[in-house]
Amino acid sequence: MAVDPGLRRLALRTLLAAFRGSTPPEWAVELIADGLAGHTLFGYNIEHPEQIAAITAALRAARPDALIAIDEEGGDVTRLAHATGSPYPGNAALGAVDDTALTGRVYQAIGAELAALGINLNLAPTVDVNTADDNPIIGTRSFGAAPDRVAAHSAAAVAGLQATGVAACAKHFPGHGATVADSHYELPTVDVEPDVLRARDLPPFAAVVDAGVKAIMTAHIRVPRLTGELPATFSRAVLVDLLRREYGFTGAIVTDALEMKGAAISAGGIGPAAVRALAAGADLLCIGAQVDAALVEDVAAEIVAALGDGRLDVARVEEAAARADALAAWTLRSAVDPAAPTDLGYAAARRAVRVEGELSGLASPLVVHLAASSTIAEGRVPWGLGPHLNGTEQLQVVPAETDADALLRRAGQRPIVVVGRHTHRVAGARELVEALAARHPVTVVEMGWPSRWRPAGVRAFVTTYGASHANGRAAAQTLGLAA
Structure with a gap:
């Protein structure tokens, strides 16, 4: 059965895809023209600055407000410097120094580099409070184990990054720092009362909301007293009741990659995961890193089918698409002039x-x-x-x-x-x-x-x-x- 072109375009407006290679394939550009929200760049897309700028220019030629995202956290998670290692320390080092002005400058420097390359959405900072010493996925990506310190540095990071015109996406809501499992491989459980989350895990998210963060990423973790058997990514209690209503967030809710086992296994595949995330209140869906044209079309078709069989309301998907559009529109605004390159990151690392x-x-x-x-x-x-x-x-x-x-x-x-x-x-x-x-x-x-x-x-x-x-x-x- 043919997919309604209007509904297909609506579904595409909620999707963040990816592609292999150092140049965008034809299908990746065509999908942008058809309404796809954007693409995420990974290490396999990155060779040198001129080449990255050529990628972003090619995508923007299809639509100027396309979202071009990247995981550039500094420290141990870098895509731009995946061949050598980042010239910036990560959050744990910045938290150890405990100079919020320095954190702001480091993130502004990262943002200036991204802006110069045409990248407008950074899937950072990580604002999880790393309370589990043996956490296998957060660790040095966190500003620390103290909620107040993490909150202060998270707000500084968001302000520094967004001063350059690059949207920040704080992650992973409602907090991945207390887990001892990796949601890439399984569905971790944080079995605590909501009041524990409010005191331990949620202060940094409150701080970034107050700082005007443009996007917040969900966590594929289970909090039984809020989410039941499902991950937070599929929970209206987490995304709507907690994040929207209690914490007052009005920006775009972005999912962590739906190909991750913590989401895909729970839903029965990436397409059904996309439907569940939208129904729960997510706005922009990261499909993952292993993406081709067929997968994008399959996910869009699943969303359209859900609109037809009652799993999704058209108004909910229109709301999600509008928030993704608003995020893209914000990135077209003017920003501060990028700072000149310095030895900032190396000096900061020495202080840590x-x-x-x-x-x-x-x-x-x-x-x-x-x-x-x-x-x-x-x-x-x-x-x-x-x-x-x-x-x-x-x-x-x-x-x-x-x-x-x-x-x-x-x-x-x-x-x-x-x-x-x-x-x-x-x-x-x-x-x-x-x-x-x-x-x-x-x-x-x-x-x-x-x-x-x-x-x-x-x-x-x-x-x-x-x-x-x-x-x-x-x-x-x-x-x-x-x-």
Whole structure:
């Protein structure tokens, strides 16, 4: 059965798609002309600034107010600098410095770079309060574990970013910071009373609403006392009663990627997930990263079918499309002139470094880089001290497969610097570090979310609060090993 063209266009106005490659395929441009709200750029789209600007120009030629989004959080989540690591520290480092003016300047610098490339929607900042030390998906993306501090920095980040004409999208409502599961793979549960959310997780969202944030992203998490068995993305109690009515948010509600298992499995696929999200009160639907023309058409057709069979009201989808349109229209307004490039991010990362113990006697050490996995949000972005070392020898090892005696023989009389990321969670890492420290001078550099674990016997424990390029340089400088 043919899809009504008017209803197809209405459905497309609520969708944020994506495409593979360094240039937009014909279908991606044609869908923009047909009314698609926009596209999200991922690392696989990014080569160099001129090429990115060409992508955005090609999409805007189809429709000037197209939304072109990106996940550019700084720190561990970067798309523009996915090949090298971000020149900015992430939220955990900025929270550790605790200078809201600095946070605002960093986000304004990120926004200026995005605006110059033609990108008008940043799926940032992450404003989750990271209260679970072993949170597998938020961690260093959070400004911290204290609601008031996270709230203050979240508002500063939004103000800095939006001063450049780039819309901010604060995430992940109603708070992903207390989870110990990753919604890319499953549906996490936060089993607390709503009053706990109000005191612990929601203050940053209240702060960004007050700061005028243009968009807020939903979380694919289950809060049983609010959402029942379903994720917040499909819950009117969360999106309408809580976010709209209680917190007074009037901007666009954006879903996290509907291809994520936390949403898709709950709904029975991306198309049904789109229908459920719209019915719950979402306005702009991120389909995901694995997108082609057929998927976009399938999702649009599912929305149109839902309009026909009563799962969706036309007025609700018109409301959603109007909010997506308003978000796009806001990005066409004038903004402040972009600031000149500076060394801002590297200086900020240096201020975040914390040292416990003594750093003396580190001349010509053996640097041991502990291999660690990355999350889907982070991607395979380079990290560590390697690019910043002044000729110092570095070995990359898999802790569970590494013999401490062999490393000690390799080090000889040289001290050892162990560099890790979420070291306490990496298989075999605790045992390896403590075996080395029991017999040799060892300094540990932790580039993930800091846990309570401190290995026995180490000379010093250095925390960077992130693993960006800026964080790596700051650590090398602190240790006196920078080139």
